[in-house]
Amino acid sequence: MPLAVNDFTWEETEKEVFITVPLKGVKSNKVDILSTEEYLKVSYPPYLFECFLRAPVDDVAGTAQVGNGAVFFRLPKKEPGFWSKLHSDIHGDKEAMKQKREEAIKTSQEREQKKEQEKTEKKRADSKYALQETMKFEEAERKRIEDEKEFERKKATEELEKWKEEQRRLAEEEKKKLLEEKLAAEAAREQKRMEEMEQRKKTKKRGKKNDIFEEAAEGVPKREVGKIEIKFTPRVFPTPVRESQTPQEEEWLRKQVEARRVQDVDEELTEEERNPMFLRDKGNSFFQSGNYLAAVNAFSHAIRLAPKMHSLYSNRAACHLKLKNFIKCVEDCSRALALLDPPVPQNADSRCKAYVRRGTAYCELELYVEGLKDYEDALKIDPNNEALRADADRIRQVIQGSSES
Template sequence: MKEQQETIQERPNMPVRVDNYTWTQTESTVNVRVPCESRKVDIVSTDEYLRAHFPPFLFEAFLFEAVDDSKSTAKIGDGAVVFTLQKRTRRLWERLTVQTKSKETMKEIRERALQQFQQKVCAESRQKEEKQQEDKRFTLQTMIQLEKKEKDKIQKKKDAEREQTSAELEAWQQRRPAAAEELLQSFNGLLHTRAEAPRKPLPCPIKPDTEEEKVIKQPPKRAGGNIYFTFTPRAFPTALRESRMDEEEEWLRKQAEARGAADADIQELTDLTEEERNPDWLKDRGDKCFRVGDYMGALNAYSLAIKINEKIPALFSNRSACHLKLKNLYEAVNDASQALELLTPAVAANATARLRPTVRRGTAFCLLHLYEQGLRDYEAALKIDPHNQDLQADTQSIRDILQTE
C-alpha cells in the first residue's frame, strides 16, 4: 500500500481511465455512451480513434473498424457523452476496440488521429471564415441593390410628377389666349363704366394749412436716452452658477472634429461608391437593417462606417446593440465603452446619447453574470434619466440578484 501511494504521488497528473462505458450497434451504426457529469469535454474523433477528456477522467477507444467521421456525431448532456458512429461497412462488429498490446502501435494511431483532427479543425475554421466573408459580401450587395431599387422608385416618381407638370403647363398655355382676352374685355368694361359715372363734390373742401397751423400741428420732440443690451455667446442653457463652459466647449470641438474626420486608408476601398464612403449613409443603412431584424447586416454597415470614421459615438453604440442581439457580449462591452469614451466630457448636450451605451454595457455585464459592474452602469443611467420606470425596475432586479448571491 505504501509503495502504491508513493507511485501515485510521483505521477499526480495521470488521467483516470474511464472503463464503465457502454456501447450498442446495428449493421450501420455504433452508439457509445460514456458517463460524464462535466459540460466541458475535449473531444477528438477520427475514422479510427475516439477520445473524450474531462479532467481528471479520460476515455479513449481504438475502433475495431474504420467509420465515416464526417457522418458521425458527438453530443454532451444528461450526464454522458454519446457518440453516434456511422460504419463504412454494413456488418456487426465483434467488439468496439481492437485488441492490441503494442504501445507503439497505439501511440502511432493516437498521433495520426490527433494530426487528422487538427487538420479537420483548421479546415472547418477556414470554411467558417470564408462563409463569414461571403455573408458580408452578400449583405453589402443586398444593401446596394435595395438602395438602387429605392433610387429607381424615387426617380420614377419624379419622372411621373415632371410629366404631369408638363402636361398641366401645356394645357394652361393652350387656354392662356382665351383667358387673357376675356380678362382684358372685363378690364376695359370696368374702365368705361367708371369714366361715364358722374363725380360727386366733396362735402368739405380741403384747404391747405397756414404756416402757423403747420407749426402747431408738429409733435414735440422726445427727450434723448440710451438703451443698453447684453448678449451671451453660450450655446448651452445651463445657469451661470452651474456652468461647465470648458467641458461644453470641448464637447462642441470634439463634435466638429468627428464630423470632419476620415480614415486615411479610405482610398483603399476603391470598390465603394461615393454614398458608400459616407458614414452617415452607412449608419442609416445599418439602422434600417436593425429595424427589420437583420442584425448581421446592420453590424457590417456599422463596422464599415467605423472604418471610415472612428470618431462618431453613435456608430459604436449601435454596433454594441447588434452584438447584444447576436450574443457577442464581450464585443458589446467593448463597443459601448468606446462610445462612452467618445462621449466625454459628460455634459447636458450628450446626456441622451450617453444613456444608450451605458444601458447596453450594463446589460452585457449582467448577461456575463458580472452583476456588480452591471449595477454601476444602470445606476449611472438612472442619474441621467431618474424618472425612467423601466430603468428603475431593472436596477432593482439587479440589486435583488446581488443580495441573493
C-alpha cells in the first residue's frame, strides 16, 4: 500500500496554479508523473501524490520540473479565476475518483499513442523525402554516366571512321602504285619483245638458218622459267605418342582453320576491314591505350567476319570487364569456352584466361559460388599459379562469411 503524500504546497494566480511535491529523498530517475486536465499523479515508491483538480487546466502548455528534491508543477488554468482550494469536490468519493483516475490513464495512453503515431508519420515522411532525394541523385548520376558513355561512343565511332577513311586512302594509293608498276612492267616487256623481233630480222638478213622451233615461235615471247617452293608445316604438338591426344588435336586444328575462314562481307569494305586478324590487333591496341569502347567495336566487327574465333570473344570479355558490363563479360567468356573445345594443351592458356575473367565477373555480380567454381577450373589448368590460388581462397572466405552470418 503506497504512502500518500500530504505535505505538498500550492499557490495560485488568476491564470495559473503552482504545486510543489516533495520527493522525500527519492532519486529523480525513479519518479513517474501523470498529468491530465483534471488529474495529477506523482509516483515514487513507496510514496504517492494524487490530486483531482478543482477545475480543468491546460496540461499541454503546463510544465513539470524535477529537481532540488521536489517536483514543481506550473499549470495554466483553462478559465481564469481563483479556486480557493486545490482538490475537486469528488475527493473522498472512491467510485468517482476511480472513474476519474481511469479516464486520466486512458487520456494519457491516447496522448502517448498519438505522439507515437505522429513520430512514426514524421519518420515515414523523412524516409520518403530521403528516398526521393536519393532517387534524384541516382537519376542525375545515371544521366551523367550515360552522357559520358555517349561521348565515348561518339569519340570511338569518329576515331573508327577516321581510321577507315585513312585505310581507304592508303588502299587507293596502293592500288594506284600497283597499277603504275604493272603498266611499267608491261611496257618494259613489250619493249623487250620488240627488240628481240628486231634482232631476229637482222639475223635472217645475214643468211643464218633458224631452228624450226625458233621459226614456229617467232613473234611469240618465251615463257620465263619459274620455281615453286613447297613448305611443310611442322607438327606443333610435342606430346609423346603413348600419351597422344591426336584425334582431339586434329579436331582442334580443323576448328582453327574453320574459325579463320572469313564470312561473306560487304564488297565496299577495304582489305583491312575484311581481315579479322587485323581487327583483333587493332582492338588489342585500343585496349592497351585504355579506349575500351573502341576496342569493343573493333572486336564486334571482327566477330561478324569470323564468329568462331575464340580469342575475339575472350578479348571482348576483357573490355566488358573494364567497362563493368559484367553480364556481357560472362556471355562472351562462355562463348569463348564453348569454342575452346576439345580441351588440349595448345588452348590451355586461353581456357584459363576465360575462366578467370568469367569468375571475376560472377564475383562482381555477387555470385560467389559460380565465381569460385570458375577459379577452381582455372587452377586445374594452372595449378602452380599462386595468385589464382590466393584469389580463390579469398572468394571461399567470402562465401563462408556469408553462410555464417
